[in-house]
Each structure stands twice: as C-alpha cells, then as structure tokens.
Amino acid sequence: MSRYFIDRISKRGVFTLAMVAFLILVFVAVFMLRESLPALSKIGLGNILLGVKWYPSHDSFGILTMVAGSLVVTLLALAMAVPLAIGCAIFLAEVAPPRIRRITRPAVELLVGIPSVVYGLVGMIVLCPLIARFSGIGSGSSVLAAAIVLAIMVLPTITSISEDSIRAVPAQYKEGALALGATPWQTIRHVILPAAHRGIIAAIVLGTGRAIGETMAMVMVIGNSPVFPTNLFAPARTLTGNIAVEIAAATGLHESALFTTGLVLFIVIMIINSFGLIAYRRAK
Amino acid sequence: MYHKTKKRWFLLSLTGLLLAALLLGGCSQSSGSIIEGGSSTVQPLADKWSKAFEAQNPQIKITVQGGGSSAGVKGCAQGVLDIGAASRELKSSETSQWPDLVVTHVAADGVAIVVHPSNNTADLTLEEVRNIFATGSNATWTVINREEGSGTREVFEKKVMAGTEVAAGGEFLPSNGAVKQKVASTPSAIGYISLGYVDASVKALSIGGIVCTKANCVGGSYPVTRYLNFITNGKPKGLAKKFIDFCLSTEGQKIVDQEGYISLK
Numbered sequence: 001m002s003r004y005f006i007d008r009i010s011k012r013g014v015f016t017l018a019m020v021a022f023l024i025l026v027f028v029a030v031f032m033l034r035e036s037l038p039a040l041s042k043i044g045l046g047n048i049l050l051g052v053k054w055y056p057s058h059d060s061f062g063i064l065t066m067v068a069g070s071l072v073v074t075l076l077a078l079a080m081a082v083p084l085a086i087g088c089a090i091f092l093a094e095v096a097p098p099r100i101r102r103i104t105r106p107a108v109e110l111l112v113g114i115p116s117v118v119y120g121l122v123g124m125i126v127l128c129p130l131i132a133r134f135s136g137i138g139s140g141s142s143v144l145a146a147a148i149v150l151a152i153m154v155l156p157t158i159t160s161i162s163e164d165s166i167r168a169v170p171a172q173y174k175e176g177a178l179a180l181g182a183t184p185w186q187t188i189r190h191v192i193l194p195a196a197h198r199g200i201i202a203a204i205v206l207g208t209g210r211a212i213g214e215t216m217a218m219v220m221v222i223g224n225s226p227v228f229p230t231n232l233f234a235p236a237r238t239l240t241g242n243i244a245v246e247i248a249a250a251t252g253l254h255e256s257a258l259f260t261t262g263l264v265l266f267i268v269i270m271i272i273n274s275f276g277l278i279a280y281r282r283a284k
Numbered sequence: 285m286y287h288k289t290k291k292r293w294f295l296l297s298l299t300g301l302l303l304a305a306l307l308l309g310g311c312s313q314s315s316g317s318i319i320e321g322g323s324s325t326v327q328p329l330a331d332k333w334s335k336a337f338e339a340q341n342p343q344i345k346i347t348v349q350g351g352g353s354s355a356g357v358k359g360c361a362q363g364v365l366d367i368g369a370a371s372r373e374l375k376s377s378e379t380s381q382w383p384d385l386v387v388t389h390v391a392a393d394g395v396a397i398v399v400h401p402s403n404n405t406a407d408l409t410l411e412e413v414r415n416i417f418a419t420g421s422n423a424t425w426t427v428i429n430r431e432e433g434s435g436t437r438e439v440f441e442k443k444v445m446a447g448t449e450v451a452a453g454g455e456f457l458p459s460n461g462a463v464k465q466k467v468a469s470t471p472s473a474i475g476y477i478s479l480g481y482v483d484a485s486v487k488a489l490s491i492g493g494i495v496c497t498k499a500n501c502v503g504g505s506y507p508v509t510r511y512l513n514f515i516t517n518g519k520p521k522g523l524a525k526k527f528i529d530f531c532l533s534t535e536g537q538k539i540v541d542q543e544g545y546i547s548l549k
Contacts, residue, residue: 053452054452055432055449055452056432056433057432057438057441058449065452124465128469129469132470137423137426137472138421138426138470138472139426139428139455139466139469139470139472139473140470141455141466219458223455223456224431224455224456224457225420225421225452225453225454225455225456226452226456227452227453234421234453235421235453235455237456244458245431245456245458246431246432246433248351248352248354248355248433249351249352249353249354249355249431249432249433249434250354250432250433251354251357251358251377251378251381251433252377252381254432254433
C-alpha cells in the first residue's frame with residue numbers, strides 16, 4: 001500500500017502545485033483587468049494608450065510617454081549591459097584562471113542579490129550629481145542615469161546565465177577546434193559562442209524582463225516626469241514608476257488608470273517574452 | 285507511513301486552530317493599540333506625538349505609518365487605519381464616497397517654496413512661482429514637484445497655481461523628504477515642502493516679500509498655508525479620541541511648535 005500510495009499522492013501533489021502557479025497567473029491577470037475596467041470603459045483604451053498627457057486630477061490619463069520611457073530606458077540599458085555581460089561571461093568561463101574565477105564568480109552572483117533600492121540610492125547620491133555636473137543642467141535625474149543603473153542591475157543576471165550556457169558547451173567541441181589548429185579566440189568566436197547561442201538569448205530575455213519590471217531604483221533616479229524620453233539628460237517616467245509613485249494616493253478613476261498601466265506593462269512584458277521565446281526556438 | 289500522514293494532518297489542523305485563536309484573541313485585545321497613517325507631512329509630528337503619548341500611557345501602542353494624504357483618507361475609510369492623516373481638506377469626491385469621515389484640525393502648516401542655499405534668489409512673487417512651475421525645468425530652473433495625490437501638491441496647486449497646470453517637464457518625487465534631498469543637492473532646483481521640513485540644507489524663499497515663518501503663516505500674510513488633519517470614520521471615540529485629545533492638549537501643541545509646525549493655540 002504505502003509506496004504506491006505515496007506515488008499517487010505525490011503525483012497529484014505536484015500537479016496541484018503546478019496548477020496553483022498557473023492559477024495565480026490567471027488570477028492576477030483577471031484581477032488587473034477587473035480593476036482596469038472603470039478606466040477602460042470611461043476613458044477608453046485608445047485615449048490611455050495613445051494619450052500623451054498624464055494629469056489625473058485634470059482627467060488626463062495618457063501613458064504613451066511612459067510606454068516610451070520604459071522601452072527606451074530598457075533598450076539603452078541592454079545596449080550597455082549585453083556586450084559587457086557576454087564579455088564577462090566569456091572571460092569567466094574560458095579565459096580566467098581558476099584562482100580569479102573563484103573570486104569573481106561569487107562576486108557577480110552577489111550583485112544579483114543586492115536590493116534594487118540600494119542601486120537606486122547609489123544612483124541618486126553618486127550618479128545623478130555626476131551627470132548633473134557633466135551635462136551642466138538639471139539635477140541629474142535623467143534617462144541616462146536610469147539606463148546606467150539598470151545596466152548595472154541586469155549585468156549579473158545576463159553574465160551568470162551566459163556563463164552557465166558557455167560552460168555547458170561539450171568539451172569535445174572545444175577540443176576538436178583546438179586540435180584542428182584554431183586559436184583559443186577562434187574557438188570561442190566560431191565554435192563555443194554559436195553553440196551557447198540559445199542560452200545567451202535566454203539570458204538576455206531574462207535580463208530584459210528584469211529591466212522593464214524594475215521599479216524602485218527607477219523612481220529614485222529618473223525624475224518621474226511624464227514626458228517623452230527625447231533627451232538623455234532630461235527626466236522621463238517608466239510604467240512601473242507611474243504605479244509606484246501614485247498608487248498610494250490614488251482613488252477612483254485615477255486608481256483604475258494605474259491598474260491599466262499595470263495591465264499594459266503586463267502585456268508589454270508578455271510580448272517581449274514571446275519574442276525572446278521565438279528567438280530562442282529559432283536558434284539551434 | 286499512512287499513520288504518519290494522518291498525524292501530520294492532525295498537527296497541521298491543530299496549528300491552524302491555534303493561529304485562528306491567536307488572531308481572534310488579537311482582535312479582542314485591539315483596545316491596546318491604534319494605527320495612524322497617511323500624509324508624509326504629518327508623519328514626523330505624529331511620531332513625536334505617539335512617543336510622548338506612549339510614555340504617558342505605556343499600555344497603549346501607537347503605530348505611525350506614511351503613505352500620503354490620500355492613502356490616509358482611503359485607509360481610514362476602509363478601516364485599515366484608526367486615524368488617517370491628511371495635510372489637506374477632504375475632496376468632494378471623498379466626502380461623497382465616504383460621508384462618515386470626520387476631520388479634526390490638529391495643527392497648521394505653511395508650504396515653503398525652497399531653493400538651493402547657494403541660489404541668489406531670495407524673493408519671488410506668487411505669479412513668478414506659478415510661471416516657473418507652469419513652464420517646467422529649463423536652463424535656469426530645475427522644477428521639483430510632488431506626485432499626484434500628495435496633500436502638499438494639492439495645497440500648492442490650489443494656492444499658488446490657482447488652476448494653472450504644473451508642467452509635465454518638472455520632476456515628480458513621492459515625499460517631502462525626497463524633494464528636500466533633491467533641492468539640497470541641485471543648485472538650480474526649486475521645490476515646495478512643508479514648513480516642518482525646512483532646515484539649513486535648503487533656502488525658503490519669501491513670497492512677495494513675506495517670509496515663510498510661523499508668525500506670517502498664523503497672521504495669514506503668507507499665502508500658502510493649510511491645516512494638518514486627523515481623519516476618523518465617524519466622531520473620534522475610544523483610544524483614537526484619547527490620542528487626538530492628547531495632540532490637541534497644551535502639551536501636544538507644544539510638540540507641534542518644537543517640530544517646526546504651527547500650533548493651533
């Protein structure tokens with residue numbers, strides 16, 4: 001009785017757990033949609049999504065500036081972080097002597113664990129004044145400050161996952177290339193990196209997800225101005241920041257519009273993840 | 285094995301029962317604690333009040349939270365807070381949604397227009413301030429606003445902007461403290477914070493020649509003033525009333541003055 005009973009129970013158990021995870025996702029989506037309904041019906045999705053003015057107390061609820069803000073900051077951050085992270089991963093996996101790797105690898109992993117509010121604080125106290133001095137205008141709260149902080153935040157995520165996938169490339173590939181007379185760099189460039197392709201894409205997708213969802217650090221360094229991110233040295237606002245700054249004080253239609261902001265963010269992240277998944281499947 | 289599972293279930297349900305008992309017990313004991321929260325302007329004051337009050341009434345515990353004026357109103361109306369703090373009056377939308385809310389003035393406050401200490405500007409007219417905030421950041425000014433829903437922002441919009449919108453091109457920060465920090469670290473910054481937050485790290489401007497001091501706020505000559513309010517669901521009663529009475533007492537109002545706000549006496 002006992003062994004088979006446990007087998008049956010555990011099968012059902014893990015099935016239930018899997019369903020719970022899925023149901024939570026469905027529940028969150030339904031809840032956000034329900035809370036967004038007043039805004040969607042009274043203001044209209046078009047006016048929210050394509051509106052360029054956000055002034056809730058004067059009934060303006062456009063979030064296009066923030067959609068742009070989130071995307072621009074994320075893309076800038078990735079442009080800085082991806083080359084750095086892949087270089088770092090190659091170094092850690094292929095070039096670094098074991099002694100150095102023993103120190104740098106845990107250090108990179110430790111970076112993942114630093115709370116985002118700490119990154120935000122450093123950005124606010126150190127980076128913003130530097131940028132203000134460099135640009136000679138404003139307080140330093142800017143798209144550039146946000147992108148740099150984000151780049152530092154996603155760097156460890158992309159690095160450690162890329163490194164794992166580079167390490168997972170079978171040793172025979174490398175040995176074969178080297179035996180054929182390829183230099184170590186040629187081996188990395190033409191054998192190892194192509195073989196680790198999928199893992200690196202997955203790393204970038206995960207990094208993107210973290211970047212676009214980042215909230216606290218963004219609120220602290222971007223200045224939260226609901227305008228288009230047209231100038232690197234001027235403030236902007238992200239979708240996440242819009243919710244975080246205003247939700248505590250929001251009531252009625254304003255609150256509902258913030259839930260719509262969340263819904264839009266949810267959809268943007270799903271779209272990015274789907275693109276990532278497609279790229280991941282295409283790569284062999 | 286089977287018995288072990290059964291025993292585990294028994295333990296689990298026992299824990300559940302115990303937890304439920306604890307929670308219920310906790311509820312009936314609530315006479316010993318109140319939760320106050322909301323406006324970041326009122327928060328430092330409420331902190332001091334609660335410490336003084338607890339020193340006199342060690343059996344009563346007061347938890348002070350932030351969150352902003354609107355959060356104070358909402359939290360109080362929804363029963364999350366025993367006392368909501370707001371640095372503004374109730375909006376018509378709030379009184380119509382929650383007609384039972386009762387407002388008690390507990391202190392008064394001025395909203396100071398502040399700049400970096402190195403800034404040569406010492407005086408602006410109300411209209412000049414309005415123009416700066418309606419224009420947004422430019423080469424001369426870095427404009428620091430509060431977020432939508434902030435009581436300080438609401439008072440500022442009503443008394444300074446007078447219907448003109450603040451420009452989207454300024455910065456928007458979520459608390460008095462954040463605005464003060466930003467103004468203190470930015471030579472070109474201009475922002476507005478509660479008089480209670482003003483210290484040497486920022487310079488308060490005079491408006492049309494009137495300095496933002498307690499005397500000028502009390503006399504009514506300084507234009508940007510407001511009451512700080514405690515909000516209760518229905519007339520204050522029980523512990524909440526006891527605490528509010530303490531805040532309004534001579535001793536409580538002395539704390540108001542010590543903290544840089546304006547007492548009602």
